[in-house]
Amino acid sequence: xxxxxxxxxxxxxxxxxxxxxxxxxxxxxxxxxxxxxxxxxxxxxxxxxxxxxxxxxxxxxxxxxxxxxxxxxxxxxxxxxxxxxxxxxxxxxxxxxxxxxxxxxxxxxxxxxxxxxxxxxxxxxxxxxxxxxxxxxxxxxxxxxxxxxxxxxxxxxxxxxxxxxxxxxxxxxxxxx
Amino acid sequence: xxxxxxxxxxxxxxxxxxxxxxxxxxxxxxxxxxxxxxxxxxxxxxxxxxxxxxxxxxxxxxxxxxxxxxxxxxxxxxxxxxxxxxxxxxxxxxxxxxxxxxxxxxxxxxxxxxxxxxxxxxxxxxxxxxxxxxxxxxxxxxxxxxxxxxxxxxxxxxxxxxxxxxxxxxxxxxxxx
DNA sequence: GCTCCGACTGTTATAATATAACTTGGAGGC
DNA sequence: GCCTCCAAGTTATATTATAACAGTCGGAGC
Numbered sequence: 227x228x229x230x231x232x233x234x235x236x237x238x239x240x241x242x243x244x245x246x247x248x249x250x251x252x253x254x255x256x257x258x259x260x261x262x263x264x265x266x267x268x269x270x271x272x273x274x275x276x277x278x279x280x281x282x283x284x285x286x287x288x289x290x291x292x293x294x295x296x297x298x299x300x301x302x303x304x305x306x307x308x309x310x311x312x313x314x315x316x317x318x319x320x321x322x323x324x325x326x327x328x329x330x331x332x333x334x335x336x337x338x339x340x341x342x343x344x345x346x347x348x349x350x351x352x353x354x355x356x357x358x359x360x361x362x363x364x365x366x367x368x369x370x371x372x373x374x375x376x377x378x379x380x381x382x383x384x385x386x387x388x389x390x391x392x393x394x395x396x397x398x399x400x401x402x403x
Numbered sequence: 404x405x406x407x408x409x410x411x412x413x414x415x416x417x418x419x420x421x422x423x424x425x426x427x428x429x430x431x432x433x434x435x436x437x438x439x440x441x442x443x444x445x446x447x448x449x450x451x452x453x454x455x456x457x458x459x460x461x462x463x464x465x466x467x468x469x470x471x472x473x474x475x476x477x478x479x480x481x482x483x484x485x486x487x488x489x490x491x492x493x494x495x496x497x498x499x500x501x502x503x504x505x506x507x508x509x510x511x512x513x514x515x516x517x518x519x520x521x522x523x524x525x526x527x528x529x530x531x532x533x534x535x536x537x538x539x540x541x542x543x544x545x546x547x548x549x550x551x552x553x554x555x556x557x558x559x560x561x562x563x564x565x566x567x568x569x570x571x572x573x574x575x576x577x578x579x580x
Numbered sequence: 581g582c583t584c585c586g587a588c589t590g591t592t593a594t595a596a597t598a599t600a601a602c603t604t605g606g607a608g609g610c
Numbered sequence: 611g612c613c614t615c616c617a618a619g620t621t622a623t624a625t626t627a628t629a630a631c632a633g634t635c636g637g638a639g640c
Contacts, residue, residue: 276636310590312592315589317626317628353557356562364559369549373541376542379541380530381427382530382572382576383576384530384568384569385533385569385570389550390510391565393554393561453607453617491600494597499617513626583640586635589634590633593628595629597624599623600622602622603618603621604619606615609613610612
């Protein structure tokens with residue numbers, strides 16, 4: 227299992243810019259995993275949640291790709307690590323992570339991805355690259371506001387909204403590197 | 404199979420207002436089905452597409468509810484009508500209808516819904532009522548524009564976008580009728 | 581310490597959604 | 611008529627997800 231997928235050197239953006247679209251920019255990935263896990267641990271401690279070994283491991287697996295992963299992809303990895311790993315194991319951990327904002331479900335892919343901004347209260351939009359399957363989060367507040375407006379005119383009250391774009395990420399849109 | 408689901412008399416809107424959110428407003432449903440089928444027939448004739456009996460029947464089934472229906476819901480109805488109806492029958496018809504804009508897939512529900520505006524070139528947002536599962540289309544152009552802007556900043560080129568809101572429709576939000 | 585409780589995990593089974601692959605049929609062009 | 615192509619029929623299987631129940635573990639209260 228390769229842990230660093232996108233440390234290519236060519237990019238439209240410097241490492242310090244555009245951190246909102248982490249997934250499409252080069253960065254120190256192992257540090258990024260460690261950070262995210264630490265944030266999750268702290269958040270759980272503060273909120274009285276239990277980041278058990280299973281949940282933490284699943285979070286790490288998700289973090290290792292900045293890529294949407296199916297529940298069964300995760301199960302396969304758990305199995306390689308020697309666990310029995312029946313489906314509910316993965317789904318329960320994923321439910322926990324999604325429910326508490328450490329991960330998101332990408333509806334379009336029936337897959338899951340680690341949250342790029344754990345701890346912050348946010349409802350992101352996803353940019354899904356149809357070529358490499360990498361997924362980035364992008365701010366969705368403005369789009370959500372307009373959507374809520376349109377909904378209100380219809381007398382509809384929005385609880386949650388799924389906003390997912392499919393297209394080409396910067397790397398895959400370029401002819402070559 | 405009840406064909407008219409929401410001809411309730413109470414609504415925030417008159418019949419002639421808010422036609423963009425057809426699904427949450429009372430209207431003459433059998434006429435609405437006939438209209439949509441006619442539009443589809445004409446569009447196919449003009450474009451050299453074949454609206455076969457199967458495809459037409461699946462479209463009618465979808466239209467009968469203004470509701471998202473799973474492929475297997477449709478299969479069940481086809482079976483009741485005497486067909487053998489294996490999954491590919493439904494999926495192929497749905498693929499055709501979605502591909503040519505006569506129906507949409509609601510990713511959040513893994514389900515399908517007839518297009519409320521066939522013939523018009525549009526990419527709607529969906530308003531999904533979590534209580535009654537009815538689904539309305541609402542204009543999404545403004546929200547899409549903002550999303551495209553945010554994506555462009557990340558160097559991402561959007562091909563298609565899924566915009567789906569879950570919440571309460573006018574009827575279900577009211578305490579009672 | 582003990583016990584109870586509630587939350588998490590383990591396990592089996594199965595449901596729900598979707599597609600692959602190959603065969604048969606039927607409409608239209610030539 | 612015959613060929614071609616696309617659609618429909620059919621079998622099998624892949625993929626995604628949940629139900630249901632039994633076992634385990636840790637902390638709260640006594």
